[in-house]
Amino acid sequence: MIPPGAPIVTAARMRAAEEALFRREPQLDVMERAGAAVTGAVARFARSSPILVLAGPGNNGGDAYAAARLLKAAGHDVAVAACGEPGTPAARAMLERWGGDVGALYQARPRPVLVDGLFGTGLTRPLERGIAPVLAELVAAARFSLAIDLPSGLATDSGADLGAPRGIGATLALGALKPAHLLDAGLERCGQVLLADIGIPVESDWRTVARPKLTAPGPRAHKYSRGLVVVVEGDMPGAARLAAHAAMAGGAGYTILACRDEGSGGPDALVRHRIANGDDLADFLTEKRIGGILIGPGLGRDRRAEGLLKAALNADLPLILDGDALTLLGKSAAAWLQRRTAATWLTPHAGEFGRMFEGNGDKIVQTIAAASESRTTIIHKGADTVIATPRGEARVLARASSWLSTAGTGDVLAGTLAAQVAAGNKDAAETAVWLHARAAALAGPAFIADALPMHLSQAISECL
Ligand SMILES: NC(=O)C1=CN([C@@H]2O[C@H](COP(=O)(O)OP(=O)(O)OC[C@H]3O[C@@H](n4cnc5c(N)ncnc54)[C@H](O)[C@@H]3O)[C@@H](O)[C@H]2O)[C@@H](O)CC1
Numbered sequence: 464m465i466p467p468g469a470p471i472v473t474a475a476r477m478r479a480a481e482e483a484l485f486r487r488e489p490q491l492d493v494m495e496r497a498g499a500a501v502t503g504a505v506a507r508f509a510r511s512s513p514i515l516v517l518a519g520p521g522n523n524g525g526d527a528y529a530a531a532r533l534l535k536a537a538g539h540d541v542a543v544a545a546c547g548e549p550g551t552p553a554a555r556a557m558l559e560r561w562g563g564d565v566g567a568l569y570q571a572r573p574r575p576v577l578v579d580g581l582f583g584t585g586l587t588r589p590l591e592r593g594i595a596p597v598l599a600e601l602v603a604a605a606r607f608s609l610a611i612d613l614p615s616g617l618a619t620d621s622g623a624d625l626g627a628p629r630g631i632g633a634t635l636a637l638g639a640l641k642p643a644h645l646l647d648a649g650l651e652r653c654g655q656v657l658l659a660d661i662g663i664p665v666e667s668d669w670r671t672v673a674r675p676k677l678t679a680p681g682p683r684a685h686k687y688s689r690g691l692v693v694v695v696e697g698d699m700p701g702a703a704r705l706a707a708h709a710a711m712a713g714g715a716g717y718t719i720l721a722c723r724d725e726g727s728g729g730p731d732a733l734v735r736h737r738i739a740n741g742d743d744l745a746d747f748l749t750e751k752r753i754g755g756i757l758i759g760p761g762l763g764r765d766r767r768a769e770g771l772l773k774a775a776l777n778a779d780l781p782l783i784l785d786g787d788a789l790t791l792l793g794k795s796a797a798a799w800l801q802r803r804t805a806a807t808w809l810t811p812h813a814g815e816f817g818r819m820f821e822g823n824g825d826k827i828v829q830t831i832a833a834a835s836e837s838r839t840t841i842i843h844k845g846a847d848t849v850i851a852t853p854r855g856e857a858r859v860l861a862r863a864s865s866w867l868s869t870a871g872t873g874d875v876l877a878g879t880l881a882a883q884v885a886a887g888n889k890d891a892a893e894t895a896v897w898l899h900a901r902a903a904a905l906a907g908p909a910f911i912a913d914a915l916p917m918h919l920s921q922a923i924s925e926c927l
Pocket residue numbers: 481490493494497519520521522523524526550551553581582583584585586587588589590591611612613637
């Protein structure tokens with residue numbers, strides 16, 4: 464499990480935090496703690512199996528030499544293989560403290576337990592030729608592999624694959640999580656992510672999503688105080704119905720489907736209100752008790768859809784934009800949205816995000832830049848979901864149920880978010896993402912999106 468609410472830092476931030484600490488404490492003491500943390504984690508998995516420790520030229524290699532010595536002192540059968548001489552004073556000192564044999568990486572014989580201490584946050588380019596296949600073979604031949612800080616061959620700040628092996632069983636993040644533990648290729652290359660506190664103080668506006676704290680409605684609650692949600696229906700009514708159902712199951716007091724005609728389907732408690740076009744919707748949205756408008760799921764992209772979207776954008780009410788609403792805005796999204804005075808949330812998947820914003824940089828950086836430019840809170844969905852606020856905060860959710868990869872689950876997320884927005888939850892996005900992921904976990908394998916809302920009640924009960 465990814466540690467909830469844990470800070471996430473880039474390689475540069477981690478280095479700065481380490482350097483600040485080294486002004487107060489010897490670097491070797493910190494590295495000894497890193498070695499001890501690795502030893503503890505490896506010993507748990509290795510039991511009495513022979514261990515091969517791989518050491519690289521930098522401080523990741525320094526951690527590896529420290530761990531090799533401590534594992535040996537604890538009675539384990541340890542062999543060490545290195546790629547290159549240590550290039551930092553700390554790594555050299557740890558090689559000396561190890562004092563045993565060091566083989567060449569290219570001649571290393573596989574052992575049942577492998578410790579990957581080749582490269583960590585200092586990796587700046589794809590693994591040099593020859594290293595990746597040797598590492599891949601040693602990992603494949605081992606019964607269990609643990610990576611120190613990061614699997615060698617992952618770009619720390621993006622999680623991009625620079626030659627990382629497949630099959631690492633666990634990764635022990637040192638001091639703090641890095642984006643690579645959560646994003647892109649890191650999602651499948653890190654195995655189980657463990658976090659070791661080695662006494663490096665880190666500050667960050669970026670954290671993993673944590674379980675929210677919610678409260679039950681007060682004794683004097685009524686349907687309006689719980690939150691009135693309006694979901695705007697479009698060409699594909701099923702999508703809006705799914706979202707409306709999720710808003711209701713996500714705790715909204717009153718949910719209205721603004722629909723073209725009487726229609727049918729959906730829970731009986733769902734109220735239908737006929738809306739022919741954008742002018743109609745604009746009139747309806749003068750109702751000040753509305754706590755959140757959701758538009759976009761199944762909206763379509765025709766003239767009527769454009770009129771509805773314009774009415775929603777012009778209403779001075781909290782607004783959630785999803786699906787087709789995002790595509791309709793396209794590259795003019797930021798210009799439209801920064802004019803709004805009421806709060807706005809966007810829930811794009813990667814395709815929709817790319818239609819609205821330039822995609823420079825890593826997913827966290829990109830999402831923060833877009834949130835700040837458009838003055839919105841963005842839930843950038845995917846197997847790795849990044850939430851960014853206009854204030855530069857980020858929350859990351861990795862490893863939600865991969866069964867979420869089915870049509871309609873995004874509509875359920877948008878509806879869940881609308882309920883939280885209408886209830887006035889100031890962490891509506893993080894709450895909705897957590898509840899949605901928890902509902903998916905509770906739904907088990909091969910659920911359909913229609914089944915997700917019914918698990919929201921249990922998910923909410925776990926937050927009370
Ligand atoms: N500074 C410290 O004392 C501490 C560092 N820590 C460890 O140190 C790591 C960071 O150490 P470094 O900054 O020395 O970096 P690394 O040890 O991750 O790697 C740096 C070395 O790799 C080389 N290199 C980079 N890309 C390469 C490539 N594609 N092919 C071949 N060689 C390549 C660099 O030239 C340099 O020699 C962390 O991940 C963590 O494991 C922790 O022990 C905490 C304390």
